[in-house]
Amino acid sequence: MAENHALTEIEKRTGFLVYRTARGMKKMLDFELNKYSVSSSQYTVLNTLMEDDGLSLSEIGKRVFIDKPAVTGIADRMEKDGLVERRRTSQDRRVIQLFMTKKGRALAEKTEGIATQIDQKLVNVLTPAEVSQFRHMLNRIWKSASGL
Numbered sequence: 001m002a003e004n005h006a007l008t009e010i011e012k013r014t015g016f017l018v019y020r021t022a023r024g025m026k027k028m029l030d031f032e033l034n035k036y037s038v039s040s041s042q043y044t045v046l047n048t049l050m051e052d053d054g055l056s057l058s059e060i061g062k063r064v065f066i067d068k069p070a071v072t073g074i075a076d077r078m079e080k081d082g083l084v085e086r087r088r089t090s091q092d093r094r095v096i097q098l099f100m101t102k103k104g105r106a107l108a109e110k111t112e113g114i115a116t117q118i119d120q121k122l123v124n125v126l127t128p129a130e131v132s133q134f135r136h137m138l139n140r141i142w143k144s145a146s147g148l
Contacts, residue, residue, distance in 0.1 A: 014141065018138075018141075025118060025119075025122065026040055028118050028122075029043070029114065029115060029118055032114045032117075032118065033111060033114065036107060036110065036111055038083075038107060038111065039074075039077075041066070041070075041074050042074060042077065042078055042083070043111060043114070043115070044064050044066075045060060045064065045071070045074055045075070045078065045084075045098070046078075046083065046084075046100065046104060046107065046108040046111075047108060047112065047115075048060055048063055048064055049084070049098060049099070049100045049104070049108070050100070050105070050108050050109075050112065053099055053100055054087075054097045054098070054099050055097060055098060056089075056095050056096060056097055056098075057071045057072060057075060057096055057098060058071075058095075060098060075098055078104070081103075082101055082103045082104070083100065083101060083103055083104035083107060084098050084099060084100055084101060084104050085098075085099050085101055086098060086099075087099060
C-alpha cells in the first residue's frame with residue numbers, strides 16, 4: 001500500500017486488518033513450506049500431531065479451527081503422501097485417529113521452526129513489550145469474537 005494512500009473505511013476495520021495480516025502471514029508460510037512440498041494446512045496438522053499424536057479428526061479440527069470436512073480432505077492428501085495413517089479406535093469404531101508416520105515425523109522435524117521464524121520476522125518491528133501487549137490484545141479480541 002502506498003504511503004500516501006488514505007485508508008478506506010473497510011481498511012480501517014479491525015476484522016479486515018486482522019484478516020489481511022493473517023493472509024499475508026499465510027502467504028509467507030506457504031512460500032517457505034513449498035520448498036518441502038507441504039501446505040500450511042498440512043504443516044499445522046503435522047505440528048498438532050507432534051504435540052499430541054493420535055488425535056481424532058474432530059479434535060484436530062477443533063484445535064486448529066478447521067471444519068471436519070476440510071480436515072478430512074487434508075488427512076486424505078497427507079495419507080496419500082505417506083505422512084500420516086488413519087486408525088479406528090477400539091472403543092468406538094466410528095472414531096478415526098490420525099497418527100504420524102516416520103516420513104511425517106521427519107518432515108515435521110525439518111519444518112517445525114518455520115512458523116516461528118516468520119513470526120519473529122514479522123514482530124521484529126515491535127519492542128518485546130509491544131509484542132506481549134499485541135498478543136494479549138489479540139487474545140482478548142478473539143475471546144470476544146468467540147463469545148467466551
